[in-house]
Amino acid sequence: MKRLVLLLTVITLSCLSQTIHAQDVHSPWTASLSTNAINNPFRTFPGDEGRFKTWNWEAAGFKGGISRHLTGKLSFEGTLTLTGIKQNFIDVNEKFSLIALDGLLKYNLSNSFTVNPYVTFGGGLTWVDTLGKSFTVDAGVGLNVWLTYNFGLTGQTMYKQAIQEFGISYYQHSVGIIFKFGGSDNDNDGIVNKEDDCPNIFGLADFNGCPDTDKDGIPDKEDNCPDTPGTLNGCPDSDKDGVPDLYDNCPNLVGEKSNRGCPIPDTDKDGIIDTLDKCPQIKGSKNNNGCPEEKPEQTKAVISKKPVLIYFELSKAEIDAKSQKILDNVAKFIKQSDIKSYEISGHTDNTSSKQTNLKLSLERANAVRAYLVAKGVAETKLKTAGFGEEFPIDKTNTKAGKQKNRRVEIIPML
Structure with missing residues (x-):
């Protein structure tokens, strides 16, 4: 019994130290045929100590097994053993036929597709000629080595402990061939076609059979x-x-x-790449999208001497980003200035009718006034007027001239 306890302890430690993965559910059946040897058979029956030979092997003896997958980690195997054991004394070399039927649970220890170690535990019934039969408790270890998906070699060592006092306890060692039923693996990569994303190309398990x-x-x-x-x-x-x-x-x-x-290049070397730089040829500031920043003093000098001009696109009264920057500085100046009032006059080119241009010019003036008020300039300081196309500052028959005429003037009332 001590030998059985020792073997079970080794098996338990092996189970705890391994990562278990599911067996192949697509090929649930295996059949094996092995030659086997009976090692160290003994009985505790009085006078039988040392009666049998240590090693017993029969050329015609065999062990056959059928195994069925149960769930992810387990399978069940039934085995039949036909062999014999010999005596050491009395009638030396007298042979006793040994027949054993066993039912075993097998527990896989590896997810390898080529080498599968396992442990097994179960029970059985052993007959030995005239010595009678006895029930046994079985435990062992084994190894399957797959040469192809369906065919391989198998080896097993089993210890069988007799339950009855007159029964024979013994080790059984076997090696043979094993065949897997069900499922096919065209590329022999260990992954059945049903689960193989690349069934005709040898691949890896981590990639579902693809290389x-x-x-x-x-x-x-x-x-x-x-x-x-x-x-x-x-x-x-x-x-x-x-x-x-x-x-x-x-x-x-x-x-x-x-x-x-x-x-992406930064032509002007101002730290802003050309695709984000609104002034890619002129070194500027990140705060002004790559363009030079206008200093309030510059705006003050301009607005003190002559009107500030804000230009507009054809038929529009919207203030563009460039003009907004100018008006931001104008607002700062007006809020700090002692000048009490400013006239904001709107103008157009001569593209449309006079009536339409008059209306548009006033809209432009009011847009500038609204922007300055939004920046904190007092409404009382700002007066607006629209003059349409009446007062051009450049030619009225050229594209460049028309562009300059579409403007708003901010005039300080000194």
Whole structure:
């Protein structure tokens, strides 16, 4: 009994130290045929100590087994053993036929598709000629080595402890062949066709049977560069700018996707790339989108001497971003200035009718006034007027001249 306890202890420790994975549910049956040897048979019956030979092997003896998968980790196996054991004394070499039927639970210890160690535990019934029969408690370890998906080699060592006092306890060692039923694996990668995303190409379990030729962790079917290891959709990206070297015109310089992986230039060297710089040829400030900032003193000098001009697009009264910057500085000046009032006069070119132009010019003047008021200028300081096309400051028959005539003038009333 001590031997059985020792073997069960080893089996338990093995189970605790392994990561268990599901067996193949698509091929639930296996059949095995093995030659086997009976090692150290003994009985506790008085006078039988040392009666039998230590090693017993019969050329015609065999062990056959049928196994059925039960659930993710377990399978059940039934075995039949036909062999014999011999005596050491009395009638030396007299042979006793040994027949054993066993039912075993098998517990896989590895998810490998080629090598499957396992532990097993169960019970059975052993007959030995005229010595009678006895029930046994069985425990053992085994190993299946699969040469193909369906065919392999199997080996097992089992200890069988007799329950009755007159029964025979013994070790049984066996090696043989094993065959798996059900399921097919065309590419012999250990993954049945039903679960293999690439059933005709040898692949890896981690990728459901598909290959990873460059071993970069990305299966070939999702890898844009299947023969070259890389991390960006399977392709290398030397400068880590998100553009694979294959499409990167500057593979060793961090760049922009929009510029084929090359850095976007900053022509005026003001720290703002040209695509974001509203004044790419003139060094400016980040606060002014790459354009030079106007100092309040400059606006003060201008507004004190002559009107500030705000220009408009054809037939529109909206204030553009550039004009807003100018009006921001004008508002600051007016709030700090001692000048009590300003006239805001609107003008147009001669494109439309006089009546339409008169209305549009007043709308432009009111738009400027509203913007200044929104910036904190007192309404009482600002008066508006619309003059239509009556007072052009440039030619009225050229495009450039018309553009200058579409304006609002902010005039200090000194």
